[in-house]
Amino acid sequence: AQSVTQPDIHITVSEGASLELRCNYSYGATPYLFWYVQSPGQGLQLLLKYFSGDTLVQGIKGFEAEFKRSQSSFNLRKPSVHWSDAAEYFCAVGAAGGSYIPTFGRGTSLIVHP
Amino acid sequence: NAGVMQNPRHLVRRRGQEARLRCSPMKGHSHVYWYRQLPEEGLKFMVYLQKENIIDESGMPKERFSAEFPKEGPSILRIQQVVRGDSAAYFCASSPPGGRTEAFFGQGTRLTVV
Numbered sequence: 001a002q003s004v005t006q007p008d009i010h011i012t013v014s015e016g017a018s019l020e021l022r023c024n025y026s027y028g029a030t031p032y033l034f035w036y037v038q039s040p041g042q043g044l045q046l047l048l049k050y051f052s053g054d055t056l057v058q059g060i061k062g063f064e065a066e067f068k069r070s071q072s073s074f075n076l077r078k079p080s081v082h083w084s085d086a087a088e089y090f091c092a093v094g095a096a097g098g099s100y101i102p103t104f105g106r107g108t109s110l111i112v113h114p
Numbered sequence: 115n116a117g118v119m120q121n122p123r124h125l126v127r128r129r130g131q132e133a134r135l136r137c138s139p140m141k142g143h144s145h146v147y148w149y150r151q152l153p154e155e156g157l158k159f160m161v162y163l164q165k166e167n168i169i170d171e172s173g174m175p176k177e178r179f180s181a182e183f184p185k186e187g188p189s190i191l192r193i194q195q196v197v198r199g200d201s202a203a204y205f206c207a208s209s210p211p212g213g214r215t216e217a218f219f220g221q222g223t224r225l226t227v228v
Contacts, residue, residue, distance in 0.1 A: 043219040101147065104149075
C-alpha cells in the first residue's frame with residue numbers, strides 16, 4: 001500500500017524568503033506524485049504533478065518540485081514566497097497502473113510573515 | 115467545462131438524521147473518489163467509484179455509510195443516523211478514464227452534526 005509523509009505540520013517563512021516543503025512517499029513501483037494547495041474553506045487545487053520523465057517539475061504560481069527516487073522524496077520549492085501563498089499544502093501519491101487512488105499526506109500549513 | 119460540483123456546500127443535521135452529499139464530476143470523467151477531512155488532518159480516502167460500480171470502499175466505515183454513482187446523475191454519499199463524529203468536510207474528486215492524470219476536486223461539503 002502506498003503512503004505519504006509530510007514531516008512538517010507548520011512552516012513559517014517571511015515574505016520574499018525561499019520555501020521548501022518536504023514530502024516522502026512509500027510505494028513499491030514508480031509512483032505518480034502530486035502537490036495540491038488548499039485555501040481556508042476551499043477545495044484542493046493542483047500545483048504540479050509528476051508522472052515520468054524530467055524529475056524537476058514546474059507548476060503554477062512559481063512552484064517547482066523535484067522527484068528523487070533514491071530518497072523517495074518529492075519536495076516542493078518556491079524561490080520567493082508571497083503573502084498569498086499562505087495555505088495548506090498536500091502531497092499525494094497515486095499508483096502507476098492498477099487501481100488509481102490518490103493517497104494524501106496530512107498536510108503542511110504555511111504561514112507567511114510580512 | 116464546469117469543474118467538479120458538490121452540493122450542498124454546507125449541511126447541518128441533527129443526530130440521528132440522514133445526510134446526502136452530492137457530487138457531479140467533470141464532463142467526461144467516469145471515476146469518482148470521496149474523501150473526508152477532519153480538522154488538523156489530511157484527506158482520508160473513503161471510496162472510489164466508476165459508473166454503476168464501487169471499485170474500492172476500503173476507507174468507508176462499515177456501518178451507516180454508503181455511496182453510489184448511478185448511470186445517470188450525480189454520485190451520492192449517504193450517511194445514515196449521523197453522529198457528532200461525522201462532522202467533517204467531505205470532498206469529491208473526479209478523473210477521466212485511462213489513469214495517468216490528476217484528480218480534480220470539488221469545493222467540498224461541510225457537514226455539521228448538532
